[in-house]
Amino acid sequence: MSQETLDPVSHPSKPAASEPPRKSAAAGWGALKNVAIALIRERVPGKGALTLLAQNQPDGFDCPGCAWPDREHTSTFEFCENGVKAVAAETTAKRVTREFFARHSVTSLLEQTDYELENHGRLTEPMVFDAASDRYVPISWDDAYALIAKHLRALPSPDMAAFYTSGRASNEAAFLYQLMVRRYGTNNFPDCSNMCHEPTSVGLPEVVGIGKGTVLLEDFDHADTLLLFGQNPATNHPRMLGELRECAKRGATIVSINPLRERGLERFASPQHVGDMLKPGGVPISSVFIRPTLGGDFALLKGVAKRVLEMDDEALTNGTGRVLDTHFIEQHTTGFEAFADDLRAEPWDLLVRESGVPLADIHRLADIYANGRAVIATWGMGLTQHKNAVANVQMLANLMMMRGNIGRKGAGLCPVRGHSNVQGDRTVGIDEKPTTEFLDRLKDVYGFEPPRAHGHDVVGSIEAMLRGEVKVFLALGGNFVQASPDTPRTEAALRQCELTVHITTKLNRSHLIHGRDALILPTMGRTEIHATPKGAQGVTVEDSMSMVHISYGINKPASPDLLPEPAIVAGMAAALLPDAGIRWSDYANDYSLIRDDIARVYPEFGDYNARVTKPGGFHLGVASRDRVWKTPEGKAVFKVHAVPTDTPIHRARALHGEQLMVLMTTRSHDQYNTTVYGLDDRYRGVFGERRVLFMNAIDMQRLGFAAGQMVNLKAVWEDGIERRADGFKLVEYDIPAGCLGAYYPETNPLVPLSSFADKARTPTSKSVPVLVEAA
Ligand SMILES: Nc1nc2c(c(=O)[nH]1)N[C@H]1C(S)=C(S)[C@@H](COP(=O)(O)OP(=O)(O)OC[C@H]3O[C@@H](n4cnc5c(=O)[nH]c(N)nc54)[C@H](O)[C@@H]3O)O[C@H]1N2
Numbered sequence: 001m002s003q004e005t006l007d008p009v010s011h012p013s014k015p016a017a018s019e020p021p022r023k024s025a026a027a028g029w030g031a032l033k034n035v036a037i038a039l040i041r042e043r044v045p046g047k048g049a050l051t052l053l054a055q056n057q058p059d060g061f062d063c064p065g066c067a068w069p070d071r072e073h074t075s076t077f078e079f080c081e082n083g084v085k086a087v088a089a090e091t092t093a094k095r096v097t098r099e100f101f102a103r104h105s106v107t108s109l110l111e112q113t114d115y116e117l118e119n120h121g122r123l124t125e126p127m128v129f130d131a132a133s134d135r136y137v138p139i140s141w142d143d144a145y146a147l148i149a150k151h152l153r154a155l156p157s158p159d160m161a162a163f164y165t166s167g168r169a170s171n172e173a174a175f176l177y178q179l180m181v182r183r184y185g186t187n188n189f190p191d192c193s194n195m196c197h198e199p200t201s202v203g204l205p206e207v208v209g210i211g212k213g214t215v216l217l218e219d220f221d222h223a224d225t226l227l228l229f230g231q232n233p234a235t236n237h238p239r240m241l242g243e244l245r246e247c248a249k250r251g252a253t254i255v256s257i258n259p260l261r262e263r264g265l266e267r268f269a270s271p272q273h274v275g276d277m278l279k280p281g282g283v284p285i286s287s288v289f290i291r292p293t294l295g296g297d298f299a300l301l302k303g304v305a306k307r308v309l310e311m312d313d314e315a316l317t318n319g320t321g322r323v324l325d326t327h328f329i330e331q332h333t334t335g336f337e338a339f340a341d342d343l344r345a346e347p348w349d350l351l352v353r354e355s356g357v358p359l360a361d362i363h364r365l366a367d368i369y370a371n372g373r374a375v376i377a378t379w380g381m382g383l384t385q386h387k388n389a390v391a392n393v394q395m396l397a398n399l400m401m402m403r404g405n406i407g408r409k410g411a412g413l414c415p416v417r418g419h420s421n422v423q424g425d426r427t428v429g430i431d432e433k434p435t436t437e438f439l440d441r442l443k444d445v446y447g448f449e450p451p452r453a454h455g456h457d458v459v460g461s462i463e464a465m466l467r468g469e470v471k472v473f474l475a476l477g478g479n480f481v482q483a484s485p486d487t488p489r490t491e492a493a494l495r496q497c498e499l500t501v502h503i504t505t506k507l508n509r510s511h512l513i514h515g516r517d518a519l520i521l522p523t524m525g526r527t528e529i530h531a532t533p534k535g536a537q538g539v540t541v542e543d544s545m546s547m548v549h550i551s552y553g554i555n556k557p558a559s560p561d562l563l564p565e566p567a568i569v570a571g572m573a574a575a576l577l578p579d580a581g582i583r584w585s586d587y588a589n590d591y592s593l594i595r596d597d598i599a600r601v602y603p604e605f606g607d608y609n610a611r612v613t614k615p616g617g618f619h620l621g622v623a624s625r626d627r628v629w630k631t632p633e634g635k636a637v638f639k640v641h642a643v644p645t646d647t648p649i650h651r652a653r654a655l656h657g658e659q660l661m662v663l664m665t666t667r668s669h670d671q672y673n674t675t676v677y678g679l680d681d682r683y684r685g686v687f688g689e690r691r692v693l694f695m696n697a698i699d700m701q702r703l704g705f706a707a708g709q710m711v712n713l714k715a716v717w718e719d720g721i722e723r724r725a726d727g728f729k730l731v732e733y734d735i736p737a738g739c740l741g742a743y744y745p746e747t748n749p750l751v752p753l754s755s756f757a758d759k760a761r762t763p764t765s766k767s768v769p770v771l772v773e774a775a
């Protein structure tokens with residue numbers, strides 16, 4: 001029997017362990033047990049199990065969890081523990097009713113934790129804030145739309161409103177939303193991807209012409225080397241482990257580049273392969289762990305590239321086979337000479353110091369890379385949530401280009417996206433910096449002049465609210481207050497608004513930190529049937545590998561008063577823009593009309609409605625996958641970047657010396673972003689609590705702390721504002737010296753609004769300079 005059965009499951013009284021239990025595999029029996037717990041917690045065992053059978057099946061719904069693709073949507077019952085939790089959270093039997101809001105004032109709800117708020121269940125009808133009673137009270141849909149229209153019309157300029165999107169919104173909802181917003185007159189589209197993979201979307205187009213990954217799932221069948229940068233797939237993309245398991249069994253070399261030895265990357269037992277689950281340790285996954293310091297990946301990548309160049313020089317001298325793919329470099333790229341010169345000039349000691357990786361490990365990674373015939377590089381938030389995140393992504397692309405590992409079978413770039421449709425939302429126009437080409441097409445198709453000026457992203461919207469320049473905030477999904485950085489400033493920003501509106505499924509803190517007027521508009525989730533006079537409607541989504549497919553809900557909506565997202569957007573739009581000549585209500589009744597129009601604006605969708613009838617959907621086409629480079633040069637571009645040596649972290653360290661620590665804010669196994677499902681982080685050995693701070697034993701001793709002690713965190717930033725997060729329990733953990741780890745969103749108050757990635761403006765959630773004080 002697997003050791004996994006011995007894992008404690010959910011035991012609030014058990015103290016946080018110092019080390020993850022290493023003997024048992026990720027997933028496995030523990031995962032199955034947690035599936036049952038998730039269903040029972042939400043009081044939906046029978047229904048939940050039925051719902052799960054339809055998940056990621058040809059006629060079922062797309063999992064609302066992550067954006068990892070499915071094998072043809074046809075293979076066996078594809079589920080994972082955290083997909084189940086996402087579904088269970090949506091299919092919960094618990095309800096937030098008008099009686100609930102009558103019982104609880106907004107002020108009293110503010111006392112509750114995020115976990116408690118989430119646990120009240122699904123929202124059931126539209127509610128409006130009533131200042132006199134400090135309560136949300138019922139409002140009709142039409143009155144809610146009228147209130148929104150009144151506020152938006154009263155603004156001196158459409159640019160005084162901001163329209164957030166969270167990446168669960170379907171292509172249909174997102175396209176209608178951007179159409180309404182642009183017809184109204186602004187490009188203010190703050191979007192969850194601003195906090196997520198924006199550095200990928202900004203970095204890749206400059207070097208390979210398009211901001212998307214180049215691999216398909218089938219490439220995992222042919223890769224012999226996989227480099228996984230800054231990702232925790234066992235928790236955040238559990239179905240990816242299934243692919244890695246197959247690669248490992250085939251003998252592929254898998255390297256995890258991560259300050260932490262994440263558990264799921266050591267061993268994995270697949271709940272779909274009973275054989276694995278009976279073996280104690282599961283299938284070993286990562287063969288090699290390379291552990292940079294937080295933010296050290298850029299110097300590491302540059303070091304690996306430098307070593308690959310040296311190896312090529314040695315090969316030339318010795319007359320052995322070239323290490324560089326000279327054919328690819330000549331035919332397909334530009335800028336190689338300058339890039340190589342810069343690598344040669346870079347001193348090794350700087351690369352070693354800034355990466356935190358010993359020279360021997362840099363050489364080892366270069367050897368593995370250079371010996372791979374087909375290499376896939378994947379990455380997550382560990383590369384993107386840093387000041388030099390765009391350079392991280394571009395240096396990774398440089399390295400892959402050196403050996404022609406782009407646009408070739410079994411090789412390529414694989415950014416692993418977060419929300420299940422975050423990539424699709426961008427594709428269909430959720431973009432604060434739209435291209436001229438797109439705006440021209442919108443104009444041709446709809447006959448209006450769209451706004452041309454770039455709009456606000458997440459950070460820009462918060463800043464504009466603080467300056468009083470944005471007065472209406474509307475959110476299609478998500479939990480803006482908790483997801484955004486610098487919590488007290490974000491809260492102040494929202495409180496300064498005239499109107500805040502949230503289209504959501506469940507109660508969250510963003511409903512409670514509101515503007516003068518505020519609306520909660522409850523919507524259906526993806527598991528629910530979108531019934532309209534034209535019949536049940538399916539929505540489409542695009543996964544991390546640009547596969548577009550259709551999703552049909554199977555459950556009765558949580559309440560008869562819910563509307564699907566497209567209907568809500570159409571309702572708002574009809575109230576705001578009745579004379580726009582756009583057939584809002586037809587769209588809401590028949591989503592195929594929306595898809596027809598998406599394809600008119602974006603010809604790459606082709607015969608969209610026909611293509612999504614095929615099980616598994618279709619690939620949207622990524623030019624760089626075909627070695628077509630949509631850059632101004634018409635080639636892939638090697639980018640030169642210096643190793644930064646004067647960042648806010650360097651400066652903070654100069655000021656505070658060895659007291660200065662760098663904090664990563666990350667996800668536990670029991671949360672979906674700001675939605676806290678439970679208080680355990682099973683794979684990291686934390687149970688029953690979330691306010692923990694991971695620190696290594698040597699740092700603890702050096703700083704005079706002991707495991708279990710309570711500490712406070714203070715951010716070190718250069719704007720004179722005090723930022724703190726108090727009351728964390730120290731947990732001794734195998735994390736590199738000088739680095740700390742803690743959970744998001746509890747630590748968001750420490751992330752300064754003005755600390756973001758160069759060019760991409762993604763908050764630096766994985767490198768926050770802090771001081772630790774005894775509580
Ligand atoms: N169950 C579940 N699934 C999810 C989510 C969820 O919250 N719960 N969230 C979804 C979303 S929106 C997203 S974006 C993804 C996020 O999925 P991930 O990209 O896995 O995000 P994080 O959990 O923040 O973890 C980042 C990983 O990067 C490592 N890391 C931190 N800093 C560095 C660094 O400087 N260098 C390197 N090399 N590694 C580093 C951390 O140790 C951790 O393993 O998951 C999606 N899927």
Ligand SMILES: Nc1nc2c(c(=O)[nH]1)N[C@H]1C(S)=C(S)[C@@H](COP(=O)(O)OP(=O)(O)OC[C@H]3O[C@@H](n4cnc5c(=O)[nH]c(N)nc54)[C@H](O)[C@@H]3O)O[C@H]1N2
Pocket residue numbers: 166167168169192193195196197381385418419476477478479480482483484485503504505506507508523524525526565665666667672673674675744745747748751765
């Ligand atoms: N410090 C720190 N901050 C971070 C991160 C980090 O790693 N560290 N990660 C960042 C990342 S990668 C991301 S993507 C953002 C996430 O930011 P968001 O996308 O804004 O946050 P979520 O927690 O995913 O949103 C949860 C809410 O969405 C609503 N919801 C759920 N399903 C649906 C649906 O089908 N339709 C609608 N309309 N609403 C729905 C529910 O009401 C729920 O409360 O956070 C970012 N913030």
Ligand SMILES: [Mo]
Pocket residue numbers: 192195196197417418419
């Ligand atoms: Mo994300």
